[in-house]
Amino acid sequence: MRTTAVAVVMVMVCMRMARADVKPQKDFSLQRFAGKWYRMGLAYDSPGFAPFRDKLKASMGVITALPSGNVNLTMWEATPLGCQVKMYHYEKTSVPGQFTYFSTRHNMVKDITVVDTNYTDYALVLKHKVFNREYTQVALYARSHSVRNNVIQKFKALALSQGFPAESILTPPPTENCPPSGTPR
Numbered sequence: 001m002r003t004t005a006v007a008v009v010m011v012m013v014c015m016r017m018a019r020a021d022v023k024p025q026k027d028f029s030l031q032r033f034a035g036k037w038y039r040m041g042l043a044y045d046s047p048g049f050a051p052f053r054d055k056l057k058a059s060m061g062v063i064t065a066l067p068s069g070n071v072n073l074t075m076w077e078a079t080p081l082g083c084q085v086k087m088y089h090y091e092k093t094s095v096p097g098q099f100t101y102f103s104t105r106h107n108m109v110k111d112i113t114v115v116d117t118n119y120t121d122y123a124l125v126l127k128h129k130v131f132n133r134e135y136t137q138v139a140l141y142a143r144s145h146s147v148r149n150n151v152i153q154k155f156k157a158l159a160l161s162q163g164f165p166a167e168s169i170l171t172p173p174p175t176e177n178c179p180p181s182g183t184p185r
């Protein structure tokens with residue numbers, strides 16, 4: 001068991017090094033990163049997702065910094081079944097700005113890197129799927145629904161540099177009534 005785990009970790013480390021040159025935000029502060037964000041950009045290259053690209057909406061999420069340094073993320077996503085709340089739990093790593101989480105959907109550990117944020121306006125976040133880049137994502141989070149053009153350009157440049165085709169780099173419109181009006185925050 002333990003040997004397998006060590007082997008898996010070593011493969012992950014090697015894969016991470018092969019991707020290289022994406023580093024977390026220098027001096028990352030989870031306290032400043034916490035709070036409400038809108039996902040105003042998403043690069044997502046999964047063939048299964050392609051038919052839904054034009055239906056994507058800018059979901060709202062709330063990051064809660066836990067005393068342990070781990071993170072709870074609550075996302076409100078507009079789906080064909082209505083507005084759905086999803087909870088995610090990210091575990092801190094030894095590198096500030098880098099987290100891991102277990103995806104029940106894909107049944108594997110993934111890692112999340114906050115690549116660039118200035119806390120008050122935007123954040124660029126990279127999600128890795130280490131064994132197969134199919135589901136790797138780049139997301140642009142913003143504190144409000146208006147994002148400056150230079151920030152959108154940064155997001156697109158990062159996604160292109162990670163090998164995403166232009167048509168998979170999306171800047172969706174805001175959701176309407178998701179979360180329903182009257183929801184706190």
Ligand SMILES: *[C@@H]1O[C@H](CO)[C@@H](O)[C@H](O)[C@H]1NC(C)=O
Nearest residue numbers: 064065066071072087088089
């Ligand atoms: C974080 O999420 C876990 C699991 O969903 C939950 O049990 C816990 O209460 C949450 N903590 C906070 C501070 O929101």
Ligand SMILES: *[C@@H]1O[C@H](CO)[C@@H](O)[C@H](O)[C@H]1NC(C)=O
Nearest residue numbers: 118119120121122148150151
């Ligand atoms: C964050 O970025 C925005 C947009 O580029 C800029 O207007 C703002 O001044 C920045 N804030 C800080 C604290 O750097």
